[in-house]
């Protein structure tokens with residue numbers, strides 16, 4: 001659960017999410033209890049009081065808000081350290097492995113480095129995010145939520161791509 005990023009959700013957006021959850025039809029199902037292999041971070045930080053709205057628009061700041069608190073792109077695309085995603089030093093560097101029925105997928109480096117997105121056009125990046133298709137036509141692996149991301153407005157997508165272009169370049173780790 002990407003607490004690191006969800007802490008940054010604006011009061012307005014958080015209230016909208018809660019309102020939506022209240023409308024999800026009730027289902028009687030016990031999903032069981034989680035079992036943790038790692039010690040949870042001692043704290044996810046002090047309680048969040050209030051977060052102001054981030055003005056919408058094709059800006060780096062709004063792109064950062066969408067790629068972080070809203071769509072949690074950066075949770076998957078930042079390597080995991082003992083205290084959670086290493087956002088202070090490695091944001092967007094990729095490398096986290098996802099094991100699932102599909103096998104193993106590895107989160108890509110999505111910084112502005114040549115190991116990341118430097119070689120792609122904006123249109124190619126947009127197609128990878130919303131269609132899960134690489135420029136050579138090959139399909140991309142789960143668990144990136146391509147189907148949900150396809151519902152983004154063109155303006156929101158442009159803001160995210162602008163933000164990614166502005167991420168400090170980091171080579172692949174190792």
Ligand code: HEC
Pocket residue numbers: 067071072073074076077098105106107108109110116117125128129139140141142143144145149160
């Ligand atoms: C649940 C985890 C997850 C989330 C959330 C996620 N991604 Fe990904 N992403 C991945 C994985 C895993 C891959 C590699 C897929 C593959 O290898 O086929 C990937 C691949 C990519 C690529 C392809 C880059 C390349 O060079 O291969 C881009 C661009 C990208 N993601 C951007 C985003 C953006 C922007 C968001 C948010 C709007 C996002 N991702 C959300 C897991 C995620």
